[in-house]
Amino acid sequence: MSGRQVGGRYVLERRIAGGGMGAIWAAFDPQLHRRVAIKLTTSHRLSSEGARRQFEKEAKAIAQFHHPNVVQIHDFGLDGDEPYIVMELLEGEDLESRLKRRERLPPAQVAQLLTQVARALTAAHTANIIHRDLKPANLFVSRIDGQEVVKILDFGLVRLKTRTLDITPESMDGMVGTLRYMSPEQIRGDLGLDHRSDLWSIAVVIYRALTGKFPFTLDSVGQLLNGSFFPPDTPPSSLLPELGPELDRFFTKALHPEPAQRFQSAQELAAVFASIVHSGRSQAAKILVVDDEPDVEMLLRQAFRRQIRDSIYELFFACDGEDALEKLRQNPDIDVILTDINMPRMDGLEFLSRVGEVNPLAKVVIVSAYSDMTNIRTAMNRGAYDFLTKPLDFQDLEATLGKTLKHVAEARQMMRSIEENALLRMFVQSTVLERLRPLTHGPGVLAGEKTEATVVFLRLLDFTPVVRQLSPEAVIQKLNEHFQILLPELTSRGGVVDRFLGDAVRVVFRCADHLRHAVEACLGAREQLRAVAASRGEEAPAPHFVGVGLDSGEVVLGGLGGPEVGRLDYTMVGEAVDQSGRLAAVAGPGEILISDRLRQRASLEFECRAVGTRLLPGASAPVPVHDVVGRRGATFSRPAAPAAPREQDAETPPYESARATGSSR
Structure with a gap:
């Protein structure tokens, strides 16, 4: 079958693997001038129209699924009635x-x-x-x-x-x-x-x-x-x-x-x-020794017999650089490498340049003769941690190992801390992280501060019925799909995510000229959502539009709780916080609602459209509200007709839910 053309395009070169479901071939794509892998599912012939549609549906779903740990699908089709899938060619x-x-x-x-x-x-x-x-x-x-x-x-x-x-x-x-x-x-x-x-x-x-x-x-x-x-x-x-x-x-x-x-x-x-x-995992420190001299293993096992017996050291041995790289792949938790320089196949200097590819935390100690001082100097410039000269002084070797192992342990702890901090940044509000460092100077740092800010409250409309219809995993996926479209527009203009509240999110702008930045961010998020829905049609991952409430003014930020209750939360209170939530609760699809007071400030730069009066949650009478349509002088799409005033939802609006749980204070 070598040389066969599949799908009128791909030329089969060699068979890579095969099984009951078909075979995988290395092939050449002359159109893009690249080599690919093709799976021919020889055991499945799709002769019926229904089977062809099902294959196409599933192939499209997989081709649209991108992940670094999943082989990428480039193309698919039928060669006659035999289905094939074109994938990235891996080594x-x-x-x-x-x-x-x-x-x-x-x-x-x-x-x-x-x-x-x-x-x-x-x-x-x-x-x-x-x-x-x-x-x-x-x-x-x-x-x-x-x-x-x-x-x-x-x-x-x-x-x-x-x-x-x-x-x-x-x-x-x-x-x-x-x-x-x-x-x-x-x-x-x-x-x-x-x-x-x-x-x-x-x-x-x-x-x-x-x-x-x-x-x-x-x-x-x-x-x-x-x-x-x-x-x-x-x-x-x-x-x-x-x-x-x-x-x-x-x-x-x-x-x-x-x-x-x-x-x-x-x-x-x-x-x-x-x-x-x-x-x-054994507490023994793992040490890899790389040397082509046959008596090195016996000498080191004899010198460190007590440490090996007491599980202080665990020794591994390799005869050259290539063998050592394979040992590193097999044992990714090796801590220290002792390596000679002059070895067959791959010498110590080339091996040193490759260690970081396999184990970036392991430290290399060069062990060589005095006559290799030039090479030792080269090794140190390439990142060797230390060097020892032959013949070995075993007391000096043990002292060097102790020092090196301590350095590796500190590096591993630092790496764990970095990973934990990265995870912390995903789960904790940015406003809290900004304040954590000063917290070490005393418990009163989070006592509170007053500042001018613009608060934006976005909520997905008509999302509650979706929760009833989908699995928990699908609900969270759908929420994330929306937020992944909306939030980059807000954060790239200086907004900070204060907290997620179910199908809503609150973002605060404290930068210079925060009102302008906040309004432009909301307009950008709205247009981005519309563009995605228009381009993907029924397949759009975010068909739900948002209702946005926006207000600006003085807010107070500070920490609530403390050691006595075992919990500390960083919160934001003020009229702008409450008003943004109330406006979002009555906003219609695509509306960015502001109060009449804020309209007088925003209308200098933005065109605002009066949408009548709305009864805000907790208010005794309706108040006039305005929808921000776009920047003055810019081209924008005006809604066909003013949105009708929304009656209070039967479901408790997100603002009221937040108030009940104490999240929006």
Whole structure:
């Protein structure tokens, strides 16, 4: 088949892999002059029009799904009645090949792989995509910019998740996938199969990668299906005693026959596994020795026999730079590397330049002769942490190791702190983070401050019915899709997200000329939402328009709570805060409502349209309000007719909900 043209465009070059569902070929795309991978699903011929439409629908869904840990789909089509999918061409190996070569992988390496897979699965499941064929052969370990990146392959068995009522027996393929990795509900062909089936499959992959075995035999499938058998057959702690009974409990939950009893998300599964590996990890410092002299291993094991016996040091050995890079990939938690310079294949200097690609936190100590001082100097300039000369003084070596290990521990702690701070910044208001540093000078720093600001309150209209119709995951996904469109327009103009309130968000502008920046940001967010809806039509991820309330004035900011209640919250109070929420509660689709008082200030730069009177929450009589249409002199689309005054929603508006919970004070 080499030389065959597929889809009238792609020229097959060589077969890369194959299986029951078809074959993967390396191919050349003459139109874009690049090499690609093509999957030919030879076992599925789509002769009916319905099957062709289903294939096209699913291929489009996957092609639109972008994630760094998922192989990118470039194109798809039919060659006659044979479907094909064009993907990025990767360099590396699949996990199946690696396990056949090594049998099992160190727990730390499995945790690293699982973390990447979990990120991709979380994104896929949020997008209502279930893989249904997760196995080592479909997890590709690629080399990208010197780093190992896991890519999920083969969406040939993917089905878009739909509600159970929409599924008919005719839409089911029967039992698909590889039996040893299939969940009980997938083997049964359950109509209600959901993302937790993928979590079962990845748990089987983890078990095999750790132990070199499967968690249950094929003879156990019948017992598994009727619920009389709970895998695994062999407690994994009997094979990995350093991880203890926590690992057994992990797999008992991950491989529970009932989906409701398993981990409920890929993130949860990966986080629990990583914590078990971290807590069960040996406290021994891991040291890699790279030297081609055959007696070095014996000398060091003899010199450090007490430290090895007491689990203070764990030594690894490599004969040259290439061997050392492979050892680093197998043991990503190695702390210190002792390396010679003059070695075959890859010398110490080239190896030093490659270490950061695999383990950026490991520190390299050069061990060489006095005559290599020029090379040692080169090594230090390339980032070596220290150097020792041969013959080794073992007391000096131990002192150097102690100093280096302390530096590595501090670097790892700093990295953890950076990651924790990055996570903190995602969950805590920016206004709090701005004030955390001065907090170290005394508890009164958050006592309160008064400032001029403009407060913007945006809420999604008619979102409550959506909550009733969709799954929890889909509700959160839909909210995030809206906010990802709206918020960049607000924050890029100086706005700071103060807090999210369900289907609403409050943003504060405290910069110079804050009113102008806030109004321009709201106009930009509105136009961005309209543009997305217009360009994507029915497929627009954010069909709900927003109602916006905006007010400007003096606000007070400060911390509430304290050590006595075990909680500190940074809040904002003032008439502008309350008024923006009231206006948002009565805003119609696309309206940016301001009060008559603020209209007198804003109308110098912006055209405002009177929209009559509205009864604001908590008010005894309607008040005149205005919609900001656009900047004066700019071209803008005026609504066809003034929006009718909105009656108070039957549901409690977000402003009132916020007041009830104390979020908007």
